[in-house]
Amino acid sequence: MDSRVVGTAGIVLLLALSAVGATLGLAPKVLAIAWVAFLAMAGGVWLGRREGGRAHAGRLVWGYGLASGAMVTSAAMFLVPEAIDHHAALGGIGIAAGVVVGYSAHTVGHRLTHLDSAFDNLSLRLTAHSLADGAVIGIVYATVPALGPLLGLAIVSHKGPAGYASARRLVAGDRSVAPLLLPAAGVGIAAIPAALLTVPALPWLNGLVFGFAAGVFLHVAMDFLPQCEVGGEIHDVAVGEHGSHALLDQLRLHAVASTVLGGAVVVVAWVGLGGLA
Numbered sequence: 001m002d003s004r005v006v007g008t009a010g011i012v013l014l015l016a017l018s019a020v021g022a023t024l025g026l027a028p029k030v031l032a033i034a035w036v037a038f039l040a041m042a043g044g045v046w047l048g049r050r051e052g053g054r055a056h057a058g059r060l061v062w063g064y065g066l067a068s069g070a071m072v073t074s075a076a077m078f079l080v081p082e083a084i085d086h087h088a089a090l091g092g093i094g095i096a097a098g099v100v101v102g103y104s105a106h107t108v109g110h111r112l113t114h115l116d117s118a119f120d121n122l123s124l125r126l127t128a129h130s131l132a133d134g135a136v137i138g139i140v141y142a143t144v145p146a147l148g149p150l151l152g153l154a155i156v157s158h159k160g161p162a163g164y165a166s167a168r169r170l171v172a173g174d175r176s177v178a179p180l181l182l183p184a185a186g187v188g189i190a191a192i193p194a195a196l197l198t199v200p201a202l203p204w205l206n207g208l209v210f211g212f213a214a215g216v217f218l219h220v221a222m223d224f225l226p227q228c229e230v231g232g233e234i235h236d237v238a239v240g241e242h243g244s245h246a247l248l249d250q251l252r253l254h255a256v257a258s259t260v261l262g263g264a265v266v267v268v269a270w271v272g273l274g275g276l277a
Contacts, residue, residue, distance in 0.1 A: 006123070007181030014038060014185035017192040030141050030195045033152035034134070034188025040156060041130075041163035041184035048167025049177045061251050062258045063161030064226040069262025071221035074154035077270065079214035082144065087207030094208040098215015105132070106223060122166055123179035130159075130186025133220070136213045137187065138194025143206055148273065154266050155217055156187055158224050226255040 018031055044063075083091030105128075137152055163184060167177045199209070228251045 004178045007178040010182035010185035010189070014188045017189060021192040021196065024196060026192060026195055027141065027145060029149035029152065030138065030191060032149060033137060033156060034191050036153055037156035037159045037187035038184045041159035042181060044160040044163025045167040045177050045180045045184065048164040049171055051168065057247060057251055058254060060161065060165060061226045061228065061254045063164060064224045065255050065258025066262035067158035067161055068221045068224040069259040070154040070157045070266050071217055071224070073263035073266040074151050075214045075217040075221065077266070078147065078151040079140070079210050079217065083207050083210035083214055086203045086210060090204050091207035091211040094211020095215040098212040099219045102216045102219030122169065123183060126162065126166060126180065126183035127186050130183040131190040132216065134187035134190030135194045136216055138191035139197065139199065139209055140213050142195045142197050143199045143209055150266065150269055150273065158220065159184070159187070161224070225259065228252045228255055
């Protein structure tokens with residue numbers, strides 16, 4: 001299948017679902033989150049492609065750190081309390097299940113990189129990841145429509161650095177980045193139908209849903225924590241730069257600073273939106 005067809009199909013499907021969602025009265029914030037996710041990842045893909053397979057270690061660290069810090073903080077502030085409020089024990093079970101399922105899917109999904117496929121394996125894994133993110137986001141907003149857009153925007157903040165890093169890998173391997181437009185649209189493709197569902201107002205079910213969402217997003221956030229260790233992605237990029245080992249030591253400080261800043265931005269935004277009122 002032509003790579004451009006895959007990317008175009010994702011955009012067309014997102015446009016069609018957005019039109020359906022708007023017609024059926026879907027909350028504008030869900031549509032906004034879907035399109036922010038798309039634009040963030042598409043922008044990251046464009047930047048990665050423009051750099052021709054080259055990447056800057058510092059840019060990766062700050063992108064990953066800001067995103068992971070925002071995700072950890074958002075899950076802890078908005079999803080975990082909702083889960084516990086609905087049902088303390090089942091909410092906790094949901095959190096544990098989300099972390100374990102997220103880890104399991106990531107680990108087993110890595111096997112795809114060793115299989116021959118007509119569809120790019122990296123794009124396939126990213127699409128599955130984006131669809132899972134979108135489904136959880138949609139269900140969460142369907143369960144509690146009063147949730148503000150800050151949660152969703154923080155959750156999809158990792159799409160930018162993910163698109164950048166993925167495009168860099170594809171260009172370095174002389175492959176097209178066009179299929180990455182499908183996972184870029186994937187959050188909206190799954191979130192819009194999920195947000196249109198009617199979720200039963202059952203405390204135990206909502207506890208599981210919010211707990212599972214928190215666990216999944218915590219896993220993703222921890223997976224995006226910038227790892228400045230030998231053999232990792234950031235190290236591989238730094239190797240091509242002058243004084244890679246000294247640079248790694250510097251980047252460890254940047255990793256901590258960016259993660260703390262990412263979390264602080266969410267807290268400040270929450271306070272600014274009247275969170276303490």
